Amino acid sequence: xxxxxxxxxxAKRTRPLSLAGHVGxxxxxxxxxxxxxxxxxxxxxxxxxxxxxxxSTLMDTLFNTNFENFESSHFEPQVKLRAQxxxxxxxxxxxxxxxxxxxxxxxxxxxQESYQPVVDYIDxxxxxxLQEELKIKRSLHNYHDSRVHACLYFISPSGHSLKSLxxxxxxxxxxxxxIIPVIAKADTISKSELHKFKIxxxxxxxxxxxxxxxxxxxxxxxxxxxxxxxxxxxFAVVGSTEEVCVGNKMVKARQYPxxxxxxxxxxxxxxxxxxxxxxxxxxxxLREQTHxxxxxxxxxxxxxxxxxxDTDPECKPVSLQQTYEAKRQEFLAELQKREDEMRxxxxxxxxxxxxxxxEAERELQGRFEQLKRVHAEQKSTLEDKKRLLDEDQSSFxxxxxxxxxxQAQSLTVNGKKDKDRKK
Amino acid sequence: ISHGHGGSHSSSGGSTLLGYIxxxxxxxQMRKKTMKTGFDFNIxxxxxxxxxxxxxxxxxxxxxxxxxxxxxxxxxxxxxxVEIKSVSHVIEEGGVKMKLTIVDTPGFGDQINNxxxxxxxxxxxxxxxxxxxxxxxxxxxxxxxPDTRVHCxxxxxxxxxxxxxxxxxxxxxxxxxxxxIIPVIAKSDTMTIEERQExxxxxxKELENNGIEFYPQKEFDDDMExxxxxxxxxxxxxFAVVGSDKEHQVNGKRVLxxxxxxxxxxxxxxxxxxxxxxxxxxxxxHLQDLKEVTHNIHYETYxxxxxxxxxxxxxxxxxxxxxxxx
Numbered sequence: 204x205x206x207x208x209x210x211x212x213x214a215k216r217t218r219p220l221s222l223a224g225h226v227g228x229x230x231x232x233x234x235x236x237x238x239x240x241x242x243x244x245x246x247x248x249x250x251x252x253x254x255x256x257x258x259s260t261l262m263d264t265l266f267n268t269n270f271e272n273f274e275s276s277h278f279e280p281q282v283k284l285r286a287q288x289x290x291x292x293x294x295x296x297x298x299x300x301x302x303x304x305x306x307x308x309x310x311x312x313x314x315q316e317s318y319q320p321v322v323d324y325i326d327x328x329x330x331x332x333l334q335e336e337l338k339i340k341r342s343l344h345n346y347h348d349s350r351v352h353a354c355l356y357f358i359s360p361s362g363h364s365l366k367s368l369x370x371x372x373x374x375x376x377x378x379x380x381x382i383i384p385v386i387a388k389a390d391t392i393s394k395s396e397l398h399k400f401k402i403x404x405x406x407x408x409x410x411x412x413x414x415x416x417x418x419x420x421x422x423x424x425x426x427x428x429x430x431x432x433x434x435x436x437x438f439a440v441v442g443s444t445e446e447v448c449v450g451n452k453m454v455k456a457r458q459y460p461x462x463x464x465x466x467x468x469x470x471x472x473x474x475x476x477x478x479x480x481x482x483x484x485x486x487x488x489l490r491e492q493t494h495x496x497x498x499x500x501x502x503x504x505x506x507x508x509x510x511x512x513d514t515d516p517e518c519k520p521v522s523l524q525q526t527y528e529a530k531r532q533e534f535l536a537e538l539q540k541r542e543d544e545m546r547x548x549x550x551x552x553x554x555x556x557x558x559x560x561x562e563a564e565r566e567l568q569g570r571f572e573q574l575k576r577v578h579a580e581q582k583s584t585l586e587d588k589k590r591l592l593d594e595d596q597s598s599f600x601x602x603x604x605x606x607x608x609x610q611a612q613s614l615t616v617n618g619k620k621d622k623d624r625k626k
Numbered sequence: 627i628s629h630g631h632g633g634s635h636s637s638s639g640g641s642t643l644l645g646y647i648x649x650x651x652x653x654x655q656m657r658k659k660t661m662k663t664g665f666d667f668n669i670x671x672x673x674x675x676x677x678x679x680x681x682x683x684x685x686x687x688x689x690x691x692x693x694x695x696x697x698x699x700x701x702x703x704x705x706x707x708v709e710i711k712s713v714s715h716v717i718e719e720g721g722v723k724m725k726l727t728i729v730d731t732p733g734f735g736d737q738i739n740n741x742x743x744x745x746x747x748x749x750x751x752x753x754x755x756x757x758x759x760x761x762x763x764x765x766x767x768x769x770x771x772p773d774t775r776v777h778c779x780x781x782x783x784x785x786x787x788x789x790x791x792x793x794x795x796x797x798x799x800x801x802x803x804x805x806x807i808i809p810v811i812a813k814s815d816t817m818t819i820e821e822r823q824e825x826x827x828x829x830x831k832e833l834e835n836n837g838i839e840f841y842p843q844k845e846f847d848d849d850m851e852x853x854x855x856x857x858x859x860x861x862x863x864x865f866a867v868v869g870s871d872k873e874h875q876v877n878g879k880r881v882l883x884x885x886x887x888x889x890x891x892x893x894x895x896x897x898x899x900x901x902x903x904x905x906x907x908x909x910x911x912h913l914q915d916l917k918e919v920t921h922n923i924h925y926e927t928y929x930x931x932x933x934x935x936x937x938x939x940x941x942x943x944x945x946x947x948x949x950x951x952x
Contacts, residue, residue: 218715218716219715219716219717219718220689220690220691220715220716220717221689221717222687222688222689222717222718222719223688223689224688225688225719226686226687226688226689226717226719226905226909227719227905227906227909227910228665228667228717228719228722228724228909228910228913229719229720229721229722230909230910230911231660231665231722231724231913231914232657232660232661232722233657234911234912234913234914234915235656235657235660235914236653236656236657236660238914238915238918239653239656240653241848241849244649244652265647266647267645267646267647291649293646293647293648293649293650294650295650296649296650296652296653298649298652339929339930339933339934340926340930341926343922344918344922421662422658422662424658478647478648479648482647482648482649482651483648483651484651484655485655486649486651486652486655487652487655487656487659488655488659491659495769499767502765502767503765503766506765507765511765512765
């Protein structure tokens with residue numbers, strides 16, 4: 204047989220062989236798929252659109268379920284993103300679906316920075332994955348992949364053209380995520396207007412160089428349907444979880460006085476096409492493109508930003524290992540320097556504090572000495588006074604004793620005189 | 627696992643979906659993609675010459691995949707040191723394309739002094755890990771990194787009937803942590819069924835005593851179901867095989883076998899030898915798992931050691947692919 208083209212770089216050292224019997228490795232895709240089934244799948248959709256445009260309703264309709272929904276106000280000061288994760292199961296397939304909605308998109312007066320939170324969110328998921336990939340001890344096969352696989356951009360059904368906010372936002376996102384533009388609330392546009400609207404939108408996207416997601420054409424089994432679908436972009440959708448009786452069936456629809464718009468009727472809107480393309484035909488391709496194209500681009504830019512290259516200025520291959528080592532040494536040296544600086548500052552502060560304390564101690568000592576002196580002075584003054592007092596007292600005592608003696612003597616003399624007189 | 631305001635919403639078993647969406651089509655989408663990309667599988671055969679390694683591999687893949695074609699000159703010189711020779715083929719079955727590489731190790735165990743004869747093999751295995759790692763750390767990466775890592779190493783034990791030789795123990799002990807080793811008892815038609823059972827038991831015991839974990843390793847069993855399936859396989863290993871690429875007539879059917887004076891040994895007859903079990907195990911049920919264990923465990927172990935400063939590995943310059951003592 205001829206060398207199969209599907210597996211490139213094989214032609215050189217391999218030759219095709221024919222098998223003499225059934226070996227059994229045709230079960231390989233099953234083996235691989237079975238492993239994936241037991242691990243479960245991950246799918247993350249980002250919905251960007253103005254408040255009230257119908258993002259949540261469309262998600263509910265797409266997945267036939269009622270996700271927890273919060274009605275947002277129109278007064279958010281900034282665009283935020285709200286992510287919610289759900290575990291769904293269909294037959295033996297478990298899907299971990301994450302729906303990320305913008306909150307407050309298009310509500311602000313100044314919308315110049317409106318796209319930034321969205322870009323930041325997408326980058327953050329890439330960064331998370333990159334961090335895990337760069338770890339030394341990593342577990343990629345267990346990693347919960349939060350990278351955005353599909354971005355539904357909701358276009359207002361004005362019927363005229365794209366808003367500048369739409370163009371700016373999509374341009375910022377087209378190299379980061381698979382963009383699938385949809386025309387929301389399409390039941391407000393007539394069929395002829397819709398046709399013109401779609402053409403206008405696509406030409407505006409092309410003339411502004413916005414790369415939206417193209418349904419892949421390389422697999423013969425789906426190339427035909429994908430080509431047709433590519434021609435219907437952007438899909439004009441209507442969402443509804445309410446059911447209306449049409450004929451003898453209950454169908455998802457919106458009831459108006461003038462008629463019923465059936466969500467799953469292909470003459471009424473492109474909802475079925477969207478579901479078909481997004482889920483039934485291209486979910487795996489969306490995941491693959493996210494990983495092999497958008498993530499790789501992010502990774503390459505990030506690493507180049509950090510100074511890593513594949514070749515040095517002389518175009519000799521540079522190993523990531525070497526650059527990484529060099530950067531690591533640089534970083535460690537920087538760390539060491541800062542540590543030394545901090546230590547110095549610390550030592551300095553300690554010295555200062557010590558000096559302060561010494562000064563305070565000295566001052567205290569000084570005052571103590573002074574007090575002691577004052578105290579001693581007072582004590583000696585008091586002692587002097589006491590001495591004087593003592594002296595006074597003793598001289599007083601002497602005088603008193605002398606006076607008493609005198610008095611006693613005079614008494615005796617007077618007594619003798621009396622005695623003499625009586626004789 | 628949720629961010630922001632919303633809580634995580636788990637469905638309670640079964641389906642809470644009110645109608646068919648088409649999520650389960652992802653299986654078919656994935657299958658188609660993998661069939662388009664094709665598969666790589668690299669298998670190494672190790673054992674002294676004359677044990678029928680090439681014949682067995684040819685029988686396994688029903689094709690002349692080993693480097694020795696049918697008309698191999700039996701007096702090809704035994705090399706003085708262990709050589710590593712690999713040859714690749716693309717084979718297709720049921721729309722599935724596989725690039726199969728057989729890595730042969732002529733000279734292993736053939737010398738008088740077989741000290742360190744596992745080193746060139748260890749070196750080769752690590753070189754393939756290194757090649758993959760280099761591609762993986764590039765800034766601009768290939769869409770699909772070519773996978774030359776050894777997914778499986780068939781180790782051929784000579785059917786002595788007694789016990790493992792020191793060489794066998796040494797080799798398996800050293801390599802079981804960097805590659806999936808599947809021991810097989812070659813040319814098992816020299817033993818009776820009882821001798822075979824006893825030999826296998828002794829081999830298993832010796833492997834256990836030496837702390838050698840062959841594939842499927844107990845520690846990597848995913849869940850109870852996996853464990854019970856793998857336990858059964860571990861109890862039967864090492865598979866006692868007979869290889870042949872010649873067909874003979876048995877009961878009106880053409881079967882692969884070896885014709886002897888006392889009868890025809892049918893290779894694919896489970897009563898005669900365990901070739902069919904080995905084939906089913908290796909190819910029909912565990913081929914993908916062999917690749918995954920190689921990628922998720924052996925490769926990650928190598929990578930972690932390599933990127934760790936204290937791994938004691940020699941720093942590699944960008945042009946040099948030499949790799950020694952690991």
